[in-house]
Amino acid sequence: MxxxxxxxxxxxxxxxxxxxxxxxxxxxxxxxxxxxxxxxxxxxxxxxxxxxxxxxxxxxxxxxxxxxxxxxxxxxxxxxxxxxxxxxxxxxxxxxxxxxxxxxxxxxxxxxxxxxxxxxxxxxxxxxxxxxxxxxxxxxxxxxxxxxxLHVSPATDLSLSVVATSQARPDEDGTVVRRVGSSITAMLFDALVVRTAVPATLHLLNVAAGRIDAFWQFSGARADLLPGALLVTEAGGQLSDAQGHPWTPHSDSFLAAAPGVHAAAVATLSR
CATH class of the missing domain: 3.30.540.10 (Fructose-1,6-Bisphosphatase, subunit A, domain 1)
Structure with missing residues (x-):
């Protein structure tokens, strides 16, 4: 961002x-x-x-x-x-x-x-x-x-973390759909619980409030990411794309996480 x-x-x-x-x-x-x-x-x-x-x-x-x-x-x-x-x-x-x-x-x-x-x-x-x-x-x-x-979670262990994802659009292209599916599978192996639902903003509210530890999404839009992105950042969270690079509105992925699990989430999503 x-x-x-x-x-x-x-x-x-x-x-x-x-x-x-x-x-x-x-x-x-x-x-x-x-x-x-x-x-x-x-x-x-x-x-x-x-x-x-x-x-x-x-x-x-x-x-x-x-x-x-x-x-x-x-x-x-x-x-x-x-x-x-x-x-x-x-x-x-x-x-x-x-x-x-x-x-x-x-x-x-x-x-x-x-x-x-x-x-x-x-x-x-x-x-x-x-x-x-x-x-x-x-x-x-x-x-x-x-x-x-609000303060993000103090979590430091992804294996004990609740994480979440969402779909950006109802008609995503096949590449994005497969990427979403593989990322959920990877997180099911590495995280404690994986939540999947729309909309993105409500997951990001939970990250900012420390209720869940990370949220990621592939593709995305301004309106469903900007509110939560600011809330998470101001609550002490860390933002990037799924590979750990700085997130911008042009990025093809988004990750918001408690600092203690951000690197582990990047590792999981980069597989």
């Missing part, structure tokens, strides 16, 4: 973090009203419309609030986009992270908003509407869960 901003003046962004958290909570409340019954679309088009309806519901709340906060910032709301952004400030949002879970009546979904400056995340807020939890991070000021400081 690009190095986190070293000169961010936290006082300039403290109020922005708070108001961003308010925005994702408000959007989450709107999505919670739509949650409950399982949606069973009969075609891909119907599925895409149902997903878009959830996105639009949240964006109707998020976009005006965040635009008022940083009126000169650009806007990115396509959760599957990847790569670098143009210079300047950008809001990278996922209005319904884990949207497919929401439609299926599953609890693993969230609303995220991350402010990026010159391709480095400055701040993020992630809200889980069904638990009421809100995670925030500000570069240089730590990661927090409802005001409580």
């Amino acid at each position: 690009p190095e986190m901003l070293q000169t961010t003046d936290s006082t300039n962004y403290t109020d922005v973090v708070s108001e961003t958290a308010d925005a994702v909570r408000a959007a989450g409340a709107a999505l919670r009203e739509r949650f409950g019954d399982v949606v069973r679309p009969s075609s891909r088009d119907e599925l895409m419309r149902a997903l878009a309806d959830n996105d639009d519901t949240a964006l109707a709340v998020l976009r005006p609030r965040l635009t008022r906060l940083r009126p000169n910032a650009g806007w990115v709301e396509e959760e599957l986009d990847g790569g670098a952004l143009p210079p300047g400030e950008w809001w990278v949002v996922d209005p319904a992270e884990g949207n497919i879970n929401h439609l299926h009546g599953l609890p693993e979904w969230a609303v995220t908003a991350t402010l990026v400056r010159d391709n480095r995340p400055v701040l993020t807020a992630v809200h889980l509407p069904l638990t009421g939890e809100t995670y925030t991070a500000l570069t240089g000021a730590g990661a927090h869960l409802d005001g409580r400081r």
